[in-house]
Amino acid sequence: MAENGKLKLGLYWAASCGGCEIAIVELREKILDLDAAAEILFWPCAMDFKYKDVEAMPDKHMDVVLFNGAIRSSENEEMAHLLREKAKVLVAFGSCAHEGCIPGLSNLFDRESTFERVYLTSESVDNPNGYLPQTSYQMPEGEVHIPTFYNTVKTLGQVEDVDYYVPGCPPQAPQIWAVVEAILGGNLPPKGSVVGASPDKTVCDECEYERKEKCVQKFYRPHEIIPDGVSCLFDQGIICSGPATRAGCGALCTSVGMPCRGCYGPAPNVEDQGAALLSAIASVVDADTEEEAARIVAEVVDPVGTFYRFGLPASMLHRKKLEGR
Protein backbone atom coordinates (compact mmCIF):
# COMPACT_ATOMS: atom_id res chain seq x y z
CA MET A 1 0.00 0.00 0.00
CA ALA A 2 1.06 3.57 -0.66
CA GLU A 3 1.62 6.01 2.20
CA ASN A 4 -1.84 7.42 1.66
CA GLY A 5 -3.26 3.94 2.21
CA LYS A 6 -4.08 3.45 -1.44
CA LEU A 7 -3.48 0.28 -3.40
CA LYS A 8 -0.46 0.66 -5.71
CA LEU A 9 -1.69 -0.49 -9.10
CA GLY A 10 0.02 -1.04 -12.44
CA LEU A 11 -1.57 -1.85 -15.78
CA TYR A 12 0.27 -3.02 -18.85
CA TRP A 13 -0.56 -4.18 -22.35
CA ALA A 14 1.54 -6.62 -24.32
CA ALA A 15 0.25 -8.20 -27.57
CA SER A 16 -3.35 -7.08 -27.34
CA CYS A 17 -5.90 -4.94 -29.12
CA GLY A 18 -6.56 -2.40 -26.39
CA GLY A 19 -10.00 -3.81 -25.61
CA CYS A 20 -8.92 -4.73 -22.09
CA GLU A 21 -8.04 -1.08 -21.44
CA ILE A 22 -11.46 -0.10 -22.74
CA ALA A 23 -12.93 -2.68 -20.37
CA ILE A 24 -11.35 -0.79 -17.45
CA VAL A 25 -12.94 2.43 -18.69
CA GLU A 26 -16.20 0.48 -18.95
CA LEU A 27 -16.25 0.57 -15.16
CA ARG A 28 -17.82 4.00 -15.89
CA GLU A 29 -18.46 6.01 -12.73
CA LYS A 30 -16.83 3.26 -10.69
CA ILE A 31 -13.53 4.32 -12.23
CA LEU A 32 -13.68 7.20 -9.74
CA ASP A 33 -13.96 4.65 -6.94
CA LEU A 34 -11.00 2.85 -8.45
CA ASP A 35 -9.08 6.10 -8.47
CA ALA A 36 -10.06 6.74 -4.86
CA ALA A 37 -8.89 3.30 -3.82
CA ALA A 38 -5.78 2.94 -5.95
CA GLU A 39 -2.72 4.88 -6.92
CA ILE A 40 -1.89 4.10 -10.55
CA LEU A 41 1.87 3.84 -10.89
CA PHE A 42 2.08 2.53 -14.43
CA TRP A 43 -0.45 2.53 -17.28
CA PRO A 44 1.24 3.29 -20.60
CA CYS A 45 -2.00 3.14 -22.56
CA ALA A 46 -3.59 5.96 -20.59
CA MET A 47 -0.71 8.10 -19.35
CA ASP A 48 2.90 8.82 -20.12
CA PHE A 49 5.08 6.31 -18.35
CA LYS A 50 8.48 5.03 -19.35
CA TYR A 51 9.84 1.55 -18.83
CA LYS A 52 12.70 3.09 -16.87
CA ASP A 53 10.17 4.40 -14.34
CA VAL A 54 9.29 0.78 -13.63
CA GLU A 55 12.93 -0.31 -13.61
CA ALA A 56 13.62 2.33 -10.98
CA MET A 57 11.03 0.93 -8.58
CA PRO A 58 12.18 -1.30 -5.73
CA ASP A 59 11.19 -4.97 -6.08
CA LYS A 60 7.59 -5.78 -5.15
CA HIS A 61 6.81 -2.07 -5.13
CA MET A 62 3.41 -2.37 -6.78
CA ASP A 63 0.66 -4.24 -4.96
CA VAL A 64 -1.11 -5.46 -8.09
CA VAL A 65 -0.27 -5.44 -11.78
CA LEU A 66 -3.04 -6.20 -14.26
CA PHE A 67 -1.19 -7.52 -17.31
CA ASN A 68 -3.21 -7.85 -20.50
CA GLY A 69 -1.94 -9.09 -23.84
CA ALA A 70 -0.13 -12.19 -25.03
CA ILE A 71 3.63 -12.70 -25.34
CA ARG A 72 4.35 -12.11 -29.02
CA SER A 73 7.78 -10.47 -28.93
CA SER A 74 10.91 -10.24 -26.81
CA GLU A 75 9.67 -6.87 -25.54
CA ASN A 76 6.46 -8.46 -24.21
CA GLU A 77 8.49 -11.13 -22.47
CA GLU A 78 10.96 -8.65 -20.94
CA MET A 79 8.08 -6.61 -19.56
CA ALA A 80 6.50 -9.76 -18.14
CA HIS A 81 9.71 -10.53 -16.24
CA LEU A 82 10.15 -6.91 -15.12
CA LEU A 83 6.58 -6.54 -13.90
CA ARG A 84 6.77 -9.86 -12.09
CA GLU A 85 9.75 -8.47 -10.18
CA LYS A 86 7.99 -5.24 -9.30
CA ALA A 87 4.56 -6.63 -8.42
CA LYS A 88 3.39 -8.42 -5.31
CA VAL A 89 0.44 -9.85 -7.25
CA LEU A 90 0.64 -10.39 -11.00
CA VAL A 91 -2.71 -10.87 -12.70
CA ALA A 92 -3.11 -12.22 -16.24
CA PHE A 93 -5.92 -9.91 -17.24
CA GLY A 94 -8.09 -10.81 -20.19
CA SER A 95 -8.06 -13.64 -22.67
CA CYS A 96 -4.71 -12.79 -24.34
CA ALA A 97 -2.70 -12.98 -21.13
CA HIS A 98 -4.83 -15.86 -19.86
CA GLU A 99 -4.76 -18.14 -22.90
CA GLY A 100 -3.40 -16.33 -25.97
CA CYS A 101 -6.69 -15.20 -27.54
CA ILE A 102 -6.97 -14.01 -31.16
CA PRO A 103 -3.23 -13.16 -31.53
CA GLY A 104 -2.62 -16.78 -30.56
CA LEU A 105 -4.28 -18.02 -33.74
CA SER A 106 -1.09 -17.06 -35.53
CA ASN A 107 0.36 -20.15 -33.87
CA LEU A 108 -1.06 -21.87 -36.95
CA PHE A 109 1.76 -20.07 -38.79
CA ASP A 110 5.35 -19.16 -38.05
CA ARG A 111 7.24 -15.88 -38.15
CA GLU A 112 8.24 -16.23 -41.77
CA SER A 113 4.76 -16.90 -43.10
CA THR A 114 3.24 -14.21 -40.86
CA PHE A 115 5.72 -11.63 -42.17
CA GLU A 116 5.09 -12.72 -45.72
CA ARG A 117 1.35 -12.18 -45.33
CA VAL A 118 1.52 -8.97 -43.32
CA TYR A 119 4.33 -7.16 -45.15
CA LEU A 120 4.25 -8.64 -48.65
CA THR A 121 1.08 -10.31 -49.90
CA SER A 122 -1.67 -8.49 -48.01
CA GLU A 123 -3.95 -6.63 -50.46
CA SER A 124 -3.58 -3.34 -48.61
CA VAL A 125 0.22 -3.34 -48.52
CA ASP A 126 2.40 -1.38 -50.90
CA ASN A 127 5.91 -2.67 -50.36
CA PRO A 128 7.59 -3.01 -53.79
CA ASN A 129 11.05 -3.47 -52.34
CA GLY A 130 9.86 -6.25 -50.05
CA TYR A 131 11.13 -4.69 -46.84
CA LEU A 132 10.73 -6.86 -43.77
CA PRO A 133 11.33 -5.82 -40.16
CA GLN A 134 14.92 -6.26 -39.06
CA THR A 135 15.84 -6.60 -35.41
CA SER A 136 18.97 -4.53 -35.82
CA TYR A 137 19.95 -1.76 -38.22
CA GLN A 138 23.11 0.22 -38.72
CA MET A 139 22.40 3.97 -38.51
CA PRO A 140 25.06 6.66 -38.90
CA GLU A 141 24.73 7.22 -35.15
CA GLY A 142 25.21 3.54 -34.33
CA GLU A 143 23.32 0.26 -34.32
CA VAL A 144 19.66 0.35 -33.34
CA HIS A 145 17.58 -2.58 -32.19
CA ILE A 146 13.90 -3.41 -32.11
CA PRO A 147 12.32 -6.35 -30.28
CA THR A 148 12.31 -9.81 -31.83
CA PHE A 149 9.05 -11.21 -33.17
CA TYR A 150 8.61 -14.76 -31.86
CA ASN A 151 7.55 -17.77 -33.90
CA THR A 152 5.10 -18.77 -31.20
CA VAL A 153 2.61 -16.67 -29.23
CA LYS A 154 2.70 -17.59 -25.55
CA THR A 155 0.47 -16.83 -22.62
CA LEU A 156 1.71 -14.80 -19.68
CA GLY A 157 1.59 -17.94 -17.55
CA GLN A 158 3.95 -19.70 -19.96
CA VAL A 159 6.74 -17.17 -19.42
CA GLU A 160 6.16 -15.98 -15.85
CA ASP A 161 4.70 -17.01 -12.55
CA VAL A 162 1.12 -15.71 -12.51
CA ASP A 163 -0.95 -15.27 -9.34
CA TYR A 164 -4.44 -14.94 -10.82
CA TYR A 165 -6.20 -15.20 -14.15
CA VAL A 166 -9.09 -12.96 -15.19
CA PRO A 167 -10.66 -14.40 -18.36
CA GLY A 168 -12.66 -12.70 -21.07
CA CYS A 169 -12.23 -10.85 -24.33
CA PRO A 170 -12.57 -8.42 -22.75
CA PRO A 171 -13.33 -9.12 -19.08
CA GLN A 172 -16.78 -7.77 -18.26
CA ALA A 173 -16.93 -4.65 -16.10
CA PRO A 174 -18.94 -6.14 -13.19
CA GLN A 175 -16.46 -9.00 -13.04
CA ILE A 176 -13.51 -6.58 -13.06
CA TRP A 177 -15.09 -4.66 -10.22
CA ALA A 178 -15.63 -7.89 -8.27
CA VAL A 179 -11.92 -8.63 -8.66
CA VAL A 180 -10.94 -5.12 -7.56
CA GLU A 181 -13.16 -5.49 -4.50
CA ALA A 182 -11.68 -8.88 -3.70
CA ILE A 183 -8.18 -7.40 -3.91
CA LEU A 184 -9.11 -4.43 -1.72
CA GLY A 185 -10.87 -6.63 0.79
CA GLY A 186 -7.97 -9.07 0.80
CA ASN A 187 -10.21 -12.08 0.20
CA LEU A 188 -8.46 -13.63 -2.74
CA PRO A 189 -8.73 -17.31 -3.56
CA PRO A 190 -5.68 -19.63 -3.70
CA LYS A 191 -2.87 -18.64 -6.05
CA GLY A 192 -3.36 -19.76 -9.65
CA SER A 193 -7.16 -19.43 -9.53
CA VAL A 194 -9.31 -18.04 -12.29
CA VAL A 195 -11.10 -15.05 -10.76
CA GLY A 196 -13.82 -12.78 -12.09
CA ALA A 197 -15.75 -15.71 -13.54
CA SER A 198 -17.80 -18.65 -12.39
CA PRO A 199 -15.90 -21.29 -10.43
CA ASP A 200 -18.10 -24.16 -11.55
CA LYS A 201 -20.46 -23.35 -14.44
CA THR A 202 -20.44 -23.11 -18.21
CA VAL A 203 -21.98 -20.47 -20.47
CA CYS A 204 -24.89 -22.86 -21.11
CA ASP A 205 -25.87 -22.48 -17.45
CA GLU A 206 -26.31 -18.75 -18.00
CA CYS A 207 -27.98 -19.02 -21.41
CA GLU A 208 -31.76 -18.88 -21.49
CA TYR A 209 -32.62 -20.64 -24.73
CA GLU A 210 -34.70 -23.77 -24.63
CA ARG A 211 -32.68 -26.96 -24.94
CA LYS A 212 -33.79 -30.26 -26.42
CA GLU A 213 -32.10 -33.52 -27.26
CA LYS A 214 -29.40 -32.48 -29.69
CA CYS A 215 -29.43 -33.96 -33.16
CA VAL A 216 -27.54 -31.89 -35.73
CA GLN A 217 -28.02 -32.64 -39.41
CA LYS A 218 -26.18 -29.65 -40.79
CA PHE A 219 -23.78 -27.10 -39.36
CA TYR A 220 -24.33 -23.44 -40.11
CA ARG A 221 -21.97 -20.54 -39.77
CA PRO A 222 -23.56 -17.48 -38.11
CA HIS A 223 -24.08 -15.63 -41.40
CA GLU A 224 -25.88 -18.57 -43.02
CA ILE A 225 -28.90 -18.75 -40.74
CA ILE A 226 -31.23 -16.53 -38.74
CA PRO A 227 -31.75 -18.18 -35.33
CA ASP A 228 -35.37 -18.70 -34.26
CA GLY A 229 -34.83 -16.78 -31.00
CA VAL A 230 -36.33 -19.51 -28.85
CA SER A 231 -34.27 -22.66 -29.02
CA CYS A 232 -30.64 -23.39 -28.25
CA LEU A 233 -28.34 -22.13 -31.02
CA PHE A 234 -26.42 -25.38 -30.97
CA ASP A 235 -29.72 -27.32 -31.47
CA GLN A 236 -30.16 -25.25 -34.64
CA GLY A 237 -26.78 -26.35 -35.98
CA ILE A 238 -24.84 -23.21 -35.12
CA ILE A 239 -21.52 -24.09 -33.53
CA CYS A 240 -21.67 -22.51 -30.09
CA SER A 241 -18.77 -22.74 -27.65
CA GLY A 242 -21.11 -22.50 -24.65
CA PRO A 243 -20.79 -26.13 -23.51
CA ALA A 244 -16.99 -25.91 -23.26
CA THR A 245 -16.65 -22.35 -21.96
CA ARG A 246 -16.53 -20.99 -18.42
CA ALA A 247 -19.48 -18.88 -17.35
CA GLY A 248 -18.99 -15.34 -16.17
CA CYS A 249 -19.95 -13.13 -19.08
CA GLY A 250 -23.69 -13.49 -18.50
CA ALA A 251 -24.16 -15.20 -21.88
CA LEU A 252 -23.82 -11.85 -23.64
CA CYS A 253 -23.39 -13.17 -27.16
CA THR A 254 -26.08 -15.84 -27.12
CA SER A 255 -28.60 -13.39 -25.68
CA VAL A 256 -28.38 -11.43 -28.93
CA GLY A 257 -28.47 -14.48 -31.16
CA MET A 258 -24.75 -14.87 -31.73
CA PRO A 259 -23.13 -18.16 -30.72
CA CYS A 260 -20.67 -18.15 -27.84
CA ARG A 261 -17.15 -17.90 -29.23
CA GLY A 262 -15.44 -19.18 -26.11
CA CYS A 263 -13.56 -16.13 -24.83
CA TYR A 264 -13.94 -16.98 -21.14
CA GLY A 265 -11.69 -19.97 -21.68
CA PRO A 266 -12.08 -23.65 -20.84
CA ALA A 267 -14.90 -24.68 -18.54
CA PRO A 268 -13.85 -25.43 -14.96
CA ASN A 269 -11.90 -28.72 -14.76
CA VAL A 270 -11.46 -28.86 -18.54
CA GLU A 271 -7.85 -28.94 -19.63
CA ASP A 272 -8.31 -28.44 -23.35
CA GLN A 273 -11.25 -26.31 -24.46
CA GLY A 274 -11.01 -27.24 -28.13
CA ALA A 275 -11.01 -30.97 -27.50
CA ALA A 276 -14.01 -30.63 -25.20
CA LEU A 277 -15.87 -28.58 -27.77
CA LEU A 278 -14.96 -30.92 -30.63
CA SER A 279 -16.22 -33.81 -28.57
CA ALA A 280 -19.51 -32.07 -27.77
CA ILE A 281 -20.09 -30.89 -31.33
CA ALA A 282 -19.29 -34.13 -33.11
CA SER A 283 -21.10 -36.50 -30.77
CA VAL A 284 -24.53 -34.97 -31.50
CA VAL A 285 -24.20 -35.22 -35.26
CA ASP A 286 -27.27 -37.03 -36.57
CA ALA A 287 -25.49 -39.75 -38.50
CA ASP A 288 -25.83 -43.50 -38.23
CA THR A 289 -23.20 -44.40 -40.79
CA GLU A 290 -19.54 -43.50 -41.04
CA GLU A 291 -20.00 -41.88 -44.44
CA GLU A 292 -22.83 -39.66 -43.27
CA ALA A 293 -20.89 -38.59 -40.16
CA ALA A 294 -17.80 -37.78 -42.18
CA ARG A 295 -19.89 -35.71 -44.60
CA ILE A 296 -21.56 -33.66 -41.85
CA VAL A 297 -18.44 -32.97 -39.78
CA ALA A 298 -16.59 -31.95 -42.94
CA GLU A 299 -18.91 -28.92 -42.95
CA VAL A 300 -16.98 -27.54 -40.00
CA VAL A 301 -14.74 -24.95 -41.60
CA ASP A 302 -11.40 -24.42 -39.86
CA PRO A 303 -11.75 -26.73 -36.82
CA VAL A 304 -8.72 -25.36 -34.96
CA GLY A 305 -9.79 -21.75 -35.49
CA THR A 306 -13.32 -22.58 -34.38
CA PHE A 307 -12.60 -24.73 -31.36
CA TYR A 308 -9.55 -22.81 -30.14
CA ARG A 309 -10.53 -19.32 -31.21
CA PHE A 310 -9.30 -17.84 -27.93
CA GLY A 311 -7.03 -20.48 -26.53
CA LEU A 312 -4.65 -22.03 -29.03
CA PRO A 313 -1.42 -21.06 -27.18
CA ALA A 314 -2.82 -22.46 -23.93
CA SER A 315 -4.08 -25.68 -25.53
CA MET A 316 -2.32 -29.02 -25.19
CA LEU A 317 -0.50 -28.73 -28.49
CA HIS A 318 0.04 -24.94 -28.30
CA ARG A 319 0.78 -24.42 -31.98
CA LYS A 320 1.12 -25.93 -35.42
CA LYS A 321 4.15 -28.13 -35.94
CA LEU A 322 7.18 -26.08 -36.88
CA GLU A 323 8.87 -27.52 -39.94
CA GLY A 324 12.43 -28.64 -39.53
CA ARG A 325 12.34 -28.93 -35.74
Add this chain to the structure above:
Amino acid sequence: MSNNGKDFEPRIVGFLCNWCTYAAADTAGVSRMTQAPNVDVIRVMCSGRVDPAFVLKAFAEGADGVIVSGCHPPGDCHYNNGNYKTFRRMPLLEAMLQQYGIEEGRFHWGWISGAEAPKWAKLVNEFTEQVRDLGPLNWKRQLSSKEE
Protein backbone atom coordinates in the same frame (compact mmCIF):
# COMPACT_ATOMS: atom_id res chain seq x y z
CA MET B 1 11.97 -54.45 -41.61
CA SER B 2 12.72 -51.41 -43.65
CA ASN B 3 13.13 -48.23 -41.73
CA ASN B 4 14.39 -45.95 -44.49
CA GLY B 5 17.52 -45.32 -42.50
CA LYS B 6 15.47 -43.82 -39.68
CA ASP B 7 17.05 -45.44 -36.69
CA PHE B 8 14.42 -44.91 -34.07
CA GLU B 9 11.75 -46.87 -32.28
CA PRO B 10 8.36 -45.18 -32.59
CA ARG B 11 6.33 -44.78 -29.43
CA ILE B 12 2.69 -45.49 -30.23
CA VAL B 13 -0.27 -45.19 -27.90
CA GLY B 14 -3.27 -47.43 -28.57
CA PHE B 15 -6.66 -46.72 -27.01
CA LEU B 16 -8.51 -50.03 -27.28
CA CYS B 17 -12.06 -50.77 -26.25
CA ASN B 18 -12.42 -53.41 -23.60
CA TRP B 19 -14.91 -55.54 -25.48
CA CYS B 20 -13.50 -55.89 -28.99
CA THR B 21 -10.07 -54.60 -29.89
CA TYR B 22 -8.54 -55.20 -26.47
CA ALA B 23 -9.80 -58.77 -26.66
CA ALA B 24 -8.25 -59.09 -30.11
CA ALA B 25 -4.94 -57.72 -28.84
CA ASP B 26 -5.06 -60.12 -25.92
CA THR B 27 -5.74 -63.05 -28.23
CA ALA B 28 -2.94 -61.94 -30.53
CA GLY B 29 -0.55 -61.98 -27.57
CA VAL B 30 -1.74 -65.29 -26.16
CA SER B 31 -1.50 -66.84 -29.61
CA ARG B 32 2.09 -65.60 -29.86
CA MET B 33 1.53 -63.67 -33.07
CA THR B 34 4.58 -61.69 -34.09
CA GLN B 35 4.00 -58.02 -33.29
CA ALA B 36 6.18 -54.95 -33.09
CA PRO B 37 6.72 -54.01 -29.44
CA ASN B 38 6.00 -50.32 -30.07
CA VAL B 39 2.36 -49.96 -29.07
CA ASP B 40 1.52 -49.01 -25.48
CA VAL B 41 -2.02 -50.20 -24.99
CA ILE B 42 -4.47 -48.24 -22.88
CA ARG B 43 -7.68 -50.13 -22.27
CA VAL B 44 -10.83 -48.04 -22.22
CA MET B 45 -14.36 -49.31 -21.67
CA CYS B 46 -15.52 -48.07 -25.08
CA SER B 47 -13.97 -46.30 -28.07
CA GLY B 48 -16.73 -43.72 -27.45
CA ARG B 49 -14.98 -43.01 -24.14
CA VAL B 50 -11.92 -41.71 -25.98
CA ASP B 51 -12.03 -37.98 -25.46
CA PRO B 52 -10.20 -36.19 -28.30
CA ALA B 53 -8.11 -34.66 -25.50
CA PHE B 54 -6.62 -38.13 -24.83
CA VAL B 55 -5.25 -38.23 -28.37
CA LEU B 56 -3.94 -34.66 -28.22
CA LYS B 57 -2.33 -35.34 -24.88
CA ALA B 58 -0.63 -38.46 -26.20
CA PHE B 59 0.92 -36.45 -29.05
CA ALA B 60 1.79 -33.53 -26.76
CA GLU B 61 3.55 -35.83 -24.30
CA GLY B 62 5.70 -37.58 -26.84
CA ALA B 63 3.75 -40.20 -28.81
CA ASP B 64 4.83 -40.60 -32.44
CA GLY B 65 1.54 -42.23 -33.38
CA VAL B 66 -1.88 -42.95 -31.88
CA ILE B 67 -4.40 -45.73 -32.55
CA VAL B 68 -8.05 -45.67 -31.49
CA SER B 69 -9.88 -48.92 -32.10
CA GLY B 70 -13.25 -50.31 -31.06
CA CYS B 71 -16.11 -52.58 -32.05
CA HIS B 72 -17.48 -52.68 -35.57
CA PRO B 73 -20.53 -50.51 -36.19
CA PRO B 74 -23.40 -50.74 -36.40
CA GLY B 75 -24.14 -53.64 -34.12
CA ASP B 76 -21.03 -54.86 -32.31
CA CYS B 77 -20.82 -52.20 -29.60
CA HIS B 78 -21.29 -53.56 -26.10
CA TYR B 79 -23.16 -50.35 -25.28
CA ASN B 80 -25.23 -50.38 -28.50
CA ASN B 81 -23.97 -47.12 -29.98
CA GLY B 82 -20.78 -46.00 -28.21
CA ASN B 83 -18.90 -46.53 -31.46
CA TYR B 84 -21.29 -44.10 -33.18
CA LYS B 85 -19.75 -41.40 -31.03
CA THR B 86 -16.36 -42.59 -32.21
CA PHE B 87 -17.11 -42.34 -35.91
CA ARG B 88 -18.68 -38.93 -35.44
CA ARG B 89 -15.74 -37.49 -33.52
CA MET B 90 -12.71 -39.07 -35.13
CA PRO B 91 -13.04 -37.58 -38.64
CA LEU B 92 -13.25 -34.10 -37.11
CA LEU B 93 -10.27 -34.84 -34.89
CA GLU B 94 -8.39 -36.08 -37.95
CA ALA B 95 -9.08 -32.81 -39.77
CA MET B 96 -7.89 -30.88 -36.74
CA LEU B 97 -4.66 -32.88 -36.42
CA GLN B 98 -3.87 -32.08 -40.03
CA GLN B 99 -4.28 -28.38 -39.30
CA TYR B 100 -1.77 -28.85 -36.50
CA GLY B 101 0.66 -30.27 -39.05
CA ILE B 102 0.53 -33.80 -37.65
CA GLU B 103 0.84 -36.15 -40.63
CA GLU B 104 -2.15 -38.29 -41.53
CA GLY B 105 -0.15 -41.47 -41.08
CA ARG B 106 0.39 -40.84 -37.38
CA PHE B 107 -3.23 -41.33 -36.41
CA HIS B 108 -5.34 -44.38 -37.08
CA TRP B 109 -8.87 -45.09 -35.96
CA GLY B 110 -11.03 -48.05 -36.88
CA TRP B 111 -12.62 -51.30 -35.84
CA ILE B 112 -11.23 -54.69 -34.84
CA SER B 113 -13.51 -57.26 -33.28
CA GLY B 114 -12.54 -59.76 -30.60
CA ALA B 115 -12.31 -62.43 -33.27
CA GLU B 116 -9.83 -60.50 -35.42
CA ALA B 117 -6.55 -61.01 -33.58
CA PRO B 118 -4.51 -61.40 -36.80
CA LYS B 119 -5.95 -58.09 -38.02
CA TRP B 120 -4.67 -56.42 -34.84
CA ALA B 121 -1.20 -57.92 -35.20
CA LYS B 122 -1.10 -56.79 -38.83
CA LEU B 123 -2.20 -53.27 -37.89
CA VAL B 124 0.48 -53.04 -35.20
CA ASN B 125 3.22 -54.10 -37.58
CA GLU B 126 2.12 -51.95 -40.49
CA PHE B 127 1.34 -48.86 -38.42
CA THR B 128 4.66 -49.08 -36.60
CA GLU B 129 6.54 -49.14 -39.90
CA GLN B 130 4.43 -46.31 -41.26
CA VAL B 131 5.23 -44.15 -38.23
CA ARG B 132 8.87 -45.16 -38.33
CA ASP B 133 9.03 -43.90 -41.89
CA LEU B 134 7.54 -40.57 -40.83
CA GLY B 135 10.25 -40.19 -38.21
CA PRO B 136 10.03 -38.90 -34.63
CA LEU B 137 7.31 -36.34 -33.91
CA ASN B 138 8.87 -35.08 -30.70
CA TRP B 139 6.25 -32.46 -29.98
CA LYS B 140 7.84 -31.55 -26.64
CA ARG B 141 11.14 -30.64 -28.20
CA GLN B 142 9.63 -28.24 -30.68
CA LEU B 143 7.84 -26.43 -27.88
CA SER B 144 10.85 -26.15 -25.65
CA SER B 145 13.09 -25.01 -28.49
CA LYS B 146 14.43 -21.62 -27.52
CA GLU B 147 12.96 -18.84 -29.59
CA GLU B 148 15.92 -16.81 -30.68
